[in-house]
Amino acid sequence: MKRIxxxxxxxxxxxxxxxxxxxxxxxxxxxxxxxxxxxxxxxxLDEAMAAGRRAASEREREFDREIGxxxxxxxx
Amino acid sequence: MGSINWTDVLxxxxxxxxxxxxxxxxxxxxxxxxxxxxxxxxxxxxxxxVVPILTRAQTTVDGxxxxxxxxxxxxxxxxxxxxxxEKTVSSISGAVTAPVRKASGLAAMAKEAFATFRTxxxxxxxxxxxxxxxxxxxHVHVEDVATEPSPEARAADEFRAAAGAAGERFRAAxxxxxxxxxATVPATVVAPAPPPLREDPFAKHVAAPTDAxxxxxxxxxxxxxTQEFPVTAGGGARRRGPSLSQISWALPKRSVR
Numbered sequence: 211m212k213r214i215x216x217x218x219x220x221x222x223x224x225x226x227x228x229x230x231x232x233x234x235x236x237x238x239x240x241x242x243x244x245x246x247x248x249x250x251x252x253x254x255l256d257e258a259m260a261a262g263r264r265a266a267s268e269r270e271r272e273f274d275r276e277i278g279x280x281x282x283x284x285x286x
Numbered sequence: 287m288g289s290i291n292w293t294d295v296l297x298x299x300x301x302x303x304x305x306x307x308x309x310x311x312x313x314x315x316x317x318x319x320x321x322x323x324x325x326x327x328x329x330x331x332x333x334x335x336v337v338p339i340l341t342r343a344q345t346t347v348d349g350x351x352x353x354x355x356x357x358x359x360x361x362x363x364x365x366x367x368x369x370x371x372e373k374t375v376s377s378i379s380g381a382v383t384a385p386v387r388k389a390s391g392l393a394a395m396a397k398e399a400f401a402t403f404r405t406x407x408x409x410x411x412x413x414x415x416x417x418x419x420x421x422x423x424x425h426v427h428v429e430d431v432a433t434e435p436s437p438e439a440r441a442a443d444e445f446r447a448a449a450g451a452a453g454e455r456f457r458a459a460x461x462x463x464x465x466x467x468x469a470t471v472p473a474t475v476v477a478p479a480p481p482p483l484r485e486d487p488f489a490k491h492v493a494a495p496t497d498a499x500x501x502x503x504x505x506x507x508x509x510x511x512t513q514e515f516p517v518t519a520g521g522g523a524r525r526r527g528p529s530l531s532q533i534s535w536a537l538p539k540r541s542v543r
Contacts, residue, residue, distance in 0.1 A: 254406040262399030269394035273387045 226240070234243045 254403055257406060258399040258403035261402040262395035262397075265398030266391035266395035270387050270391040273383075273390050277383060 225244070226237075229240050229243060229247065232243075232247055234240060234247075
């Protein structure tokens, strides 16, 4: 039970610190801002993943150009 | 001794000639016989010597053909070996380069994703979208995209700003003119009914400020620059928008580049 309590307190502390770092210094605003921050976080993660996929495809094309190899197709 | 019979002499000479010709012919025939005998002997000897040579040459050519067949087999084997080696090298290259390619892509993906995430977290969504747009532009190899606005966009912005300033001056001049007209017109004069409102000539270029005085038809139509056009059917004059002098006065003086 104590362990669960510690984990919950640690999570709450982390969330509070994260919200504070995001500029929400007033604890009264935390319940309102937490869903927005989580949504923004997921949006940022989605954007980062999309940018990463674009960079990966571009790097793979450059790699194929460097070794003079045609890009693999579905038949390969 | 009697007389010489020349007929007998001729016959004797002919007989002598024939004897001598026969002797010569026999001699030539004997020599030709010897020559033909030697020639037959030589041809026979040559035949006896050439036939084994031809036999050996045929044997040699057969051996060469056999060797050529073997060389052909060897070449086919070498070509097959080369093809096999090429396939092996290709397979090895594909087996080696595919993971490297994927690893390189994953590394670039992690790097770009981390940079984008960090940029968005630090800068906020608006600036991060601009950075993402710049990143997308760099990844699609639009390297010549300038960060500054294009000359057309800059000229349009300058024109909007100049039009806004000219509009402000225009409104101020109209208000001043209206104030002077109100001061000179006696209070007993009843003004005619104002015509419908006219569209602001600068409203489509700039957004009208909220605190700017609204243009009404009376102030606009009372301007001295308003051009009048004669109307044949109605008898009188009707007014149509600002005149050319008004427009040229209101617009900024643009320098020729």
